[in-house]
Amino acid sequence: MSNDGKIDDQMPPAEPQAASDTARMRKDSPLHNPWGWVKLRFGLGPILEHFIFHRVPKRVPWYFSAGEALLLLFFVLLGTGIFLALGYAPTPEDSHRSVESITLEQKLGWYIRGLHYWSAGLMVVLIVYHMLRQVLVGGYQPPKEGTWLVGVLLFCLTIITSVIGYTLRWDERALYGLTVALTMLNYIPVIGDELVRIVLGGEAFNDLTLRRLYALHVLFIPLFLCGAIFYHIYLVVLHGVTTYEERKRDDIDTAHEQIKLHERLTESEKTGQDFFPYQAVKVTTFGLGAFLTALLLTIFLGPPELYPPANFTEDSIPQEEWWLYWYSALIAYLPPSIAPAFYVLMPLCVVSLLILLPFLDEKGNRGARRRPLAVASVVAVIVSLVWLTGIRISSPWMSWPRGELAALPKGTQLTAGTSKGHVLFTQFGCINCHPLGERGSGVGPNLAGYKFRLSPSELENYVHSPPDGVAMPPYPGRRTPQELKSTVEFVLVTQTFTRKY
Ligand code: HEC
Numbered sequence: 001m002s003n004d005g006k007i008d009d010q011m012p013p014a015e016p017q018a019a020s021d022t023a024r025m026r027k028d029s030p031l032h033n034p035w036g037w038v039k040l041r042f043g044l045g046p047i048l049e050h051f052i053f054h055r056v057p058k059r060v061p062w063y064f065s066a067g068e069a070l071l072l073l074f075f076v077l078l079g080t081g082i083f084l085a086l087g088y089a090p091t092p093e094d095s096h097r098s099v100e101s102i103t104l105e106q107k108l109g110w111y112i113r114g115l116h117y118w119s120a121g122l123m124v125v126l127i128v129y130h131m132l133r134q135v136l137v138g139g140y141q142p143p144k145e146g147t148w149l150v151g152v153l154l155f156c157l158t159i160i161t162s163v164i165g166y167t168l169r170w171d172e173r174a175l176y177g178l179t180v181a182l183t184m185l186n187y188i189p190v191i192g193d194e195l196v197r198i199v200l201g202g203e204a205f206n207d208l209t210l211r212r213l214y215a216l217h218v219l220f221i222p223l224f225l226c227g228a229i230f231y232h233i234y235l236v237v238l239h240g241v242t243t244y245e246e247r248k249r250d251d252i253d254t255a256h257e258q259i260k261l262h263e264r265l266t267e268s269e270k271t272g273q274d275f276f277p278y279q280a281v282k283v284t285t286f287g288l289g290a291f292l293t294a295l296l297l298t299i300f301l302g303p304p305e306l307y308p309p310a311n312f313t314e315d316s317i318p319q320e321e322w323w324l325y326w327y328s329a330l331i332a333y334l335p336p337s338i339a340p341a342f343y344v345l346m347p348l349c350v351v352s353l354l355i356l357l358p359f360l361d362e363k364g365n366r367g368a369r370r371r372p373l374a375v376a377s378v379v380a381v382i383v384s385l386v387w388l389t390g391i392r393i394s395s396p397w398m399s400w401p402r403g404e405l406a407a408l409p410k411g412t413q414l415t416a417g418t419s420k421g422h423v424l425f426t427q428f429g430c431i432n433c434h435p436l437g438e439r440g441s442g443v444g445p446n447l448a449g450y451k452f453r454l455s456p457s458e459l460e461n462y463v464h465s466p467p468d469g470v471a472m473p474p475y476p477g478r479r480t481p482q483e484l485k486s487t488v489e490f491v492l493v494t495q496t497f498t499r500k501y
Contacts, residue, residue, distance in 0.1 A: 050237055056275045057265040059244035065283040066130040067236065072287035073123045074229065076294065080116035081218065088168070090214035092207055095170040096309040103303055114298035120162050122294050124323045127155055128385075132378050135357075137242045138366040142255030145358040147235040150228055152354045157225050164217045166321055170210060171307035173319040178205075178213075180343075187344045240266065247367045254364055326388035332429070332473075333391075406431035409448040412494050421490025424483055433472065436494050444472060448494040459488045 030037040039045055087106055089098040102109040131151065134140055140148035163181050167174040182199065186192045199216070201208025240262040252258050266272040273279070307319075320328055331343050361374070368375050406426045408414075414422060425431060433444040454462060464484055466472040479487070 051233065052276045052280070054237060054275050055266045055272045056241065056279050057243040057245070057262070058271055058273045060241055060279065060282075062282045062286055064133070064241060065286040066126050066133065067233070068283040069287040069290040070123060070126050070130060071229065071233070072291055073119045073126070073294070074225070076119045076291060077116060077123070078222065080112045080119070081222070083112045084116055085218055088214075090168075090211050092170065092210050092310075095168065095210060096306070099169050099171075099306055103306065110303050111298060114301070114303035115294060116165075117304050118294040118297040118301075119291075120165060121321070121323055122290055122297075123158060124162055126290060127158055131155060131354075132381065135374050136368065136371075136378050137247055138361070138364070138371060138374070139242055140358040141258075141362055141364050141366070142358075143259060144235070144239050145362075147232060147239060148358055149355065150232045150235060152351070154225065154228050154232060155354070156351060157221055157228065161217055161221045161225070162321070162323075164213050164221075167213055168210075168217060169304075169306060170310045172310055173307050175205075175310040177320070178209075184344045184347060187348065242366055245271070250365060250367055250370055252364055252366065258364060322389075325392035326385045329388040329392040406436060409437050409494050412448075414490075414493065417486055418490045418493050420483075421486035421488070424479075424487045425490055428479070428487070430487070447491050450495070452492075456488055456492065459491070460484045463488060 026032045027036060028040065039048075084102060087098055087102040087109065089095055099113075103113055104110070134148065134151070163177065167178045167181075182196050185199065186196050188195060197203065199209070199212055200206065201212050239259075243262065243265055245265055246252055246258065246261060249261070252261060264271075327343070334342055365371060405422060408422070434447045436448040437446065452459060460481075464479070
């Protein structure tokens with residue numbers, strides 16, 4: 001107040017006042033009350049009150065806290081990532097060698113690489129779980145639309161960083177994965193082209209490409225993620241978690257009613273409790289469980305295998321990460337005519353649907369009984385993911401469709417019929433397992449120059465339904481007899497030289 005000074009001048013403060021001032025100053029000094037001082041001077045009070053010392057409804061089970069587990073995994077990724085960055089060389093010539101050196105030479109390097117890898121994989125799984133759970137309880141409905149949309153952004157960034165991380169190994173499959181990812185990017189309307197050019201640092205793979213991927217992986221996306229995660233958590237706390245009562249009651253229709261109920265539950269002695277320490281313990285348990293799982297996976301399975309260095313001249317190996325297995329199985333079972341478009345368009349559709357969800361389903365009911373469609377969708381998604389992953393695991397083939405035709409051995413002359421076989425050989429993914437050429441082998445033998453014991457019609461049978469125990473997929477009903485014939489004819493005309501090894 002402006003006249004404070006005057007009053008002080010006229011009447012000096014009484015003794016008790018001075019004493020309480022001194023007490024306050026002592027309380028406020030970094031020596032006597034370091035924690036109080038830090039809290040005051042760094043303005044931590046409101047932050048802590050918002051994030052830690054707030055009240056929450058009581059009946060929130062432990063499995064609702066996947067979000068906190070994700071946060072913990074993110075910190076693990078930052079920590080291990082910093083260590084990896086100390087040894088990694090983001091140039092095409094040295095990157096592969098540097099990953100090898102981290103894994104084999106650096107002390108505990110294999111462990112840090114493994115932990116980084118498994119934490120990232122678990123993060124992808126948990127983020128899907130986290131989202132499906134929100135779908136079950138209408139976690140995107142008013143007033144939580146913003147929380148959900150920031151969450152969708154987090155989901156996309158997590159997937160993108162994971163895919164880029166995979167390419168940083170710069171081994172054979174990295175280049176293939178990158179091609180697939182860029183094809184997808186290219187399909188984004190209007191800006192797709194430009195995005196691809198920005199990532200590549202030019203029109204094609206060049207020395208800048210790896211540097212750009214590296215900068216995205218270690219700088220841009222993590223920075224963005226840090227901000228978005230903080231904001232997401234701020235919103236989660238602000239609007240509260242979906243409670244048991246909200247899911248039980250069926251008279252909650254508007255955001256206003258939802259907030260009122262939430263406040264009532266949180267403030268009441270009976271149904272509310274302090275987040276710290278009660279809920280904090282629950283939340284941390286889930287996080288520690290996730291961390292422990294990553295630790296164990298690293299110890300038992302180790303870091304991912306490093307393939308031979310990437311090179312731009314030979315075919316690279318298509319081999320997706322395990323958390324994308326379901327996707328290749330899905331592609332493999334689609335008719336070849338729509339598979340290539342599908343594998344690019346599906347992610348775009350999924351993300352669009354996630355963004356639209358709060359606007360499509362905004363009624364505000366949260367109970368499973370009043371949301372049968374949501375429950376059915378979640379069950380269908382989980383069953384499909386598990387089932388397709390199972391198919392992919394039990395058939396060790398690789399099925400990413402290819403845009404360009406398989407390279408031919410020198411001197412191969414194709415007729416109209418065998419040209420068709422050439423296309424089929426590529427489309428059916430035969431080339432992914434069977435190289436054609438003077439050198440090289442894949443999961444299956446190099447078919448050019450291979451001495452067949454079988455006659456052409458026996459070969460057709462073989463390709464139609466390979467014998468048990470052969471790691472080659474049967475494609476029942478997916479090839480006509482004519483297609484089968486062309487494919488085998490094609491295989492036979494590639495045999496322009498005899499096998500040397
Ligand atoms: C997942 C990998 C994989 C795919 C995809 C695959 N094969 Fe095979 N194929 C194999 C393996 C492994 C063998 C070797 C089996 C053995 O003899 O041990 C084989 C064997 C063969 C043989 C040799 C039969 C013989 O005489 O021994 C032919 C021919 C053949 N494949 C053609 C094809 C054609 C055509 C396609 C595409 C329609 C195809 N393969 C797709 C893995 C694959």
